[in-house]
Amino acid sequence: MAVWVFLFRTKKKHPAAIYMANLAISDLLFVIWLPLKIAYHLNGNNWIYGEGLCKVLVGFFYGNMYSSILFITCLSVQRYWVIVHPLSHQRKNNQIAVGVSITIWILIWVSTTPLYLYDQTVKLSNPNITTCHDVNRQADINNLFGYFITMGIFAFFIPAVLCMVAYILMFRTLTDSMTDENIGKKRRKAVVLIITTLVMFLVCFTPSNLLLIIHYSLLRQGMVNNGYGFYIVSLCLASMNSCLDPFVYYFVSDEFRENVKNTLICRSNRTVERMRISFTSMKYSKKNNVYSTDTGTQSSSC
Numbered sequence: 001m002a003v004w005v006f007l008f009r010t011k012k013k014h015p016a017a018i019y020m021a022n023l024a025i026s027d028l029l030f031v032i033w034l035p036l037k038i039a040y041h042l043n044g045n046n047w048i049y050g051e052g053l054c055k056v057l058v059g060f061f062y063g064n065m066y067s068s069i070l071f072i073t074c075l076s077v078q079r080y081w082v083i084v085h086p087l088s089h090q091r092k093n094n095q096i097a098v099g100v101s102i103t104i105w106i107l108i109w110v111s112t113t114p115l116y117l118y119d120q121t122v123k124l125s126n127p128n129i130t131t132c133h134d135v136n137r138q139a140d141i142n143n144l145f146g147y148f149i150t151m152g153i154f155a156f157f158i159p160a161v162l163c164m165v166a167y168i169l170m171f172r173t174l175t176d177s178m179t180d181e182n183i184g185k186k187r188r189k190a191v192v193l194i195i196t197t198l199v200m201f202l203v204c205f206t207p208s209n210l211l212l213i214i215h216y217s218l219l220r221q222g223m224v225n226n227g228y229g230f231y232i233v234s235l236c237l238a239s240m241n242s243c244l245d246p247f248v249y250y251f252v253s254d255e256f257r258e259n260v261k262n263t264l265i266c267r268s269n270r271t272v273e274r275m276r277i278s279f280t281s282m283k284y285s286k287k288n289n290v291y292s293t294d295t296g297t298q299s300s301s302c
Contacts, residue, residue, distance in 0.1 A: 002249055003028060005259045012255075015078045015097035020249050020256075022101045023071040027242040030064035033057050034239075040132060047121055047132035054120045054132040059112045065238050066155040067108045068245070069205055072197055073159035074100055075252070079190060080166040083173050111155065114147050136219065145216040148209075156209045160201055167194050193251045200244050208238035 006021035036057055040047050047054055078097070122135040136144060174190060211227070211234040218225045225231065249256045 001260065001263060002246065002256070005256055005263075009259045010253075010255055013094060015093045016075060016082075016252050017255075018094065018097040018101060019071050019075045019078060020252065022104070023068060023075070023245055024249070026064050026067040026071065027245055030060055030239075030242060033060050037061075044127075044129060045131060045134060046129040048130070051119060051121050055116045058120050058133045059115045061235075061239075062115065062151075063108050063112045065205070065208065065241070066111065066151060067104060068241050069156055069159050070104045070107075071101075072200065072248070073162050074104070075248070076163045076166045076194075076197060079193065079252070080170045080173075083170055083190060111151060114143070118143070141216060141219045145213075145220045148212045148216055152209045152213055156205060160205075163197065163201065167198070170194065189251050193248065196244065196247050196251065200241055200248075204237050204241040204244070207234040210234075 002024035003021065006017050006024060010017050033056065036049060036053060040049075074097075078093075081093075118140050119137070120133045122131050122137065124131060124135065170190065171194070207230075211231045215225055215228070215231045250260075
């Protein structure tokens with residue numbers, strides 16, 4: 001629904017809508033492959049779909065997590081820019097947003113490529129199952145450690161710092177403008193967005209990125225990870241960002257809220273307007289003893 005609203009129902013495209021559309025596409029690409037992950041766990045962690053699909057599942061999982069972080073960061077910086085520079089040129093900002101979005105997709109494609117370069121499935125004898133990314137060969141541990149610490153720094157830590165800086169500066173501006181009732185009421189939604197985004201970073205992204213590094217650090221040293229259960233839970237929390245993203249759309253875009261409301265009650269904006277015109281025509285017809293045979297179009301009087 002979010003993809004449909006941002007791509008086809010949003011009349012006036014703006015940078016926030018562009019970033020949110022890309023965020024929704026990222027979530028959709030992740031959700032498409034989620035049934036395979038569910039079936040894998042229901043089957044006793046036995047992967048029966050082949051090496052290729054396992055690589056795709058792993059690649060899209062981490063691709064979603066890191067692309068979500070980057071697009072949320074872009075959205076946060078853009079929100080700060082709108083509040084501090086409300087009269088900035090719209091068309092130029094749209095072009096920048098499109099260019100940044102394309103760059104992020106290229107970076108995600110390149111950064112997830114190493115996950116496809118080695119086997120993700122491992123055949124175990126006891127129990128007799130084939131795992132997907134849950135067990136790693138010792139020869140791949142060093143590469144995985146280097147990969148996740150690199151992604152942790154450049155795709156999580158640096159974006160998190162950018163978000164924090166943007167929010168601190170945004171809070172200063174919001175505090176200065178709260179004396180104006182009209183501006184303050186409009187911009188209080190930005191505070192809710194800040195809180196929602198901070199919750200996403202603290203709950204969804206921070207545990208998974210930290211525990212990924214700790215997990216592969218222990219494996220690299222040949223130690224048993226007694227906190228493996230926490231590691232698995234952290235990956236579940238990382239998936240939960242897709243559940244929280246709609247709240248971001250809701251608090252950022254007024255047009256998204258209206259379109260979703262109309263969609264849920266099976267009405268489009270055009271239908272609502274047609275109903276209003278029709279209702280007005282009916283009142284006029286009754287008052288003047290004139291009857292209508294078509295919506296919004298009056299026939300000759302009887």
